[in-house]
Amino acid sequence: MNEDDTVPVREERVIAAAVRAAYAWSTRDEHGGEAMTEICRMTGVIMEAHGPGKSPTGPLDLVEALGRPLRGLMLSSDDTGVGEIELLDGDELTDAAHDLAAEYACPLDRTGAGTGDWLPSWTRMRSDRVSREVFRALIEDGSQKVYVNSRQFIIENPTGLPELLPDERLQAGARPAGRCGPLAAHQKHTGRDGREYWWPCPVCKYPMVVDPPEVRCPYRLHRARFGLDETARRPRLVLNAGHRGPAARSAAGVECVDAGVWRSVVVPGVTELRLAKRLRRYSEVHLWPGFDTYDLHVVTGDYHYDVKECASLKQLIRRLREDGAKAMLLLPDTHSHQIDPLRQAGFAALSEKDAVKLARRAAGEAR
Template sequence: MESRMTLSSDVLQYHRRMLVSAAVRAGYAHTCRYEEPAARREIARMTGVVMSVCGPGRGPNTPTMLVEALHHPLAQVAPELFAGSGMGDLTVLDDGELSDDVYAEGCEDIVELLSGGVDPARRWLPTWAWMHGELVETEAFQLINEGATEAEYTAHRYFVVKQPAGGERQLAELFSQAVGMRKSVRYLPIPADQVFRGRCWWPCPVCQWPMHIDGTEVRCRFSLHNAVYFVRADSARGRPLLQRRDGGVPRQPAAQSFQREGAQRSVCVETAVWRHIVVSGVSEIYLFERLEALKEQGVEVELWPGKDRYDLLVRVPATGWEMRIDVKDYGCAVSLADKLRRKPPAARTIVIPDYRGQAQRDELAELLPNLEVLLVSEVLKAVKAQVRKAARR
């Protein structure tokens, strides 16, 4: 009986991920239906996927109905699939455009809808709309993984997180100095919706990736970076200035000149790499650098040991204490717990950013009783306690 219940739960979770994936693909297709000839066909195909997941007589059964449904939380499409899951709050379209929720939360539940590699939409769909996170990482780093030392891998990944955008020649020079290799993750021209009037772009103060521009609003699409501004004026040098939305928004970044062509053309990592490597990497490096600062007090820390077998190995040799850590930054605790049950982590301690909050920490601890779940601040507190313990010896 128990195995049947587990199987039923697994099927339910997979169907939920299928519906999220189909909704995201249909939403993207809707936004480019006038430019891409195959977009309307894709919406129709995804309508079929949604109908199959929802079952007879349930959910939208025409492309028009699906597009309308995507302007509302997905829980309204299939309430039973999203019971107990925060993904039900995902709204794919906002006034006909992709919502920031798609980038912040929807990308987490993407699965491959068509097996065997026969997916005609891959010719024009962005990779983040059909490729799950592990596949993004594999593809991004496969150029250097074979033959690279562990130190080279770590240096490469660190560089990508710290330098996700900039001038092409400058990035190449910095990469050569920092990593010492020729092969790099692919950088592409900064998309038009991240450039202000063809003149400049702004890096998010948290992740450094070019922020989205909507008229005079400038914001990072990862909403928890809390970076939302408004263009308020032009400076004497001709570069526009930003106005913070409120006092809680980070200090406004300086405008970066946009170069369309030439050796210094403005480039950035593609969206899938930003979302699945840079965003998560920001939290991993934040914790690493704060632990590294305790080195003189007897703390040893390794970043991405074994070519990212897990994220951090922390030791305090004086007390014999160590912790293996996987940093996870997911909007939906249920989705994250499901992922970790399907693919158990090499580390036994799961750490989430403080902005995910105590509530998510407690929910994950309940969902994953065999793993330790901590906030970043709790890890730092635990390490400092070990430092004090060592000092008393």
């Protein structure tokens, strides 16, 4: 059998095509003919992957399927939750589409599907590729220190005022990387005072999605979901499970990194920086050694970790089998349920709790 014809490879194409078609449908008012052409192409990709008689038979049939759980389009059974994801909610792209794209997006042009140049990079490239593109110039430049400072700067400052950013960057020893642009319509809200406002996610600081009566971070695990109170002149967020919502900020002149950089660099980076901070209580920790060969080097005890925060365990194992593990896999507390299956698949994996324990022990021995 041709390697391209195995079930996992065909299934990756199906999910990648489904994300692209869902994105195209959700932006068809803006992109018109191009969007509809893309949906037709993606229908072709999915039909080809399924073989005759088992898939959507036309573009509108596919659009309808995108509003139902993904398992209806998948080629194999799924017990990792990916099959439950819906990509369209009415005509809107769901938040989970970003998570799937980060793990499944792949080039589909060799199947005669066109390159879809008008599509944003996050719908066409997996997050590791997007992040390599973002930092390409810095990697070629060859300074690990500037690379680390720049990467950390983006993670900590995904949103800002363009006139302040250069100074702040200079102070942080960072250089520009990735595109910034004005906030999108769904990231702002006009108050009763006629001014535009935005809210940073309390975890990643990226502009939350304003979807009245709700304001939320599209990355579900940040658990940032607030009610919108519009009774005052300046809109406010109401408490959510005891957490006070961040205050509304003026959207005038504010820019943020694009959705691809947010999902590929900022979201995983927030966890990497959090873990580094925890481990630095016991040891010096280097971030992204060798231009991101892996994520964390804990110097005392010489531990090397690659942090994995993936929605699809199945896809993670597939990637690890293909590319090989670069270091011990470190699973944040939110993903500790993936440790046993990863070990059963033959990979060395460790929980956040155990990594902290090891660092503490090594620090004690070194004393």
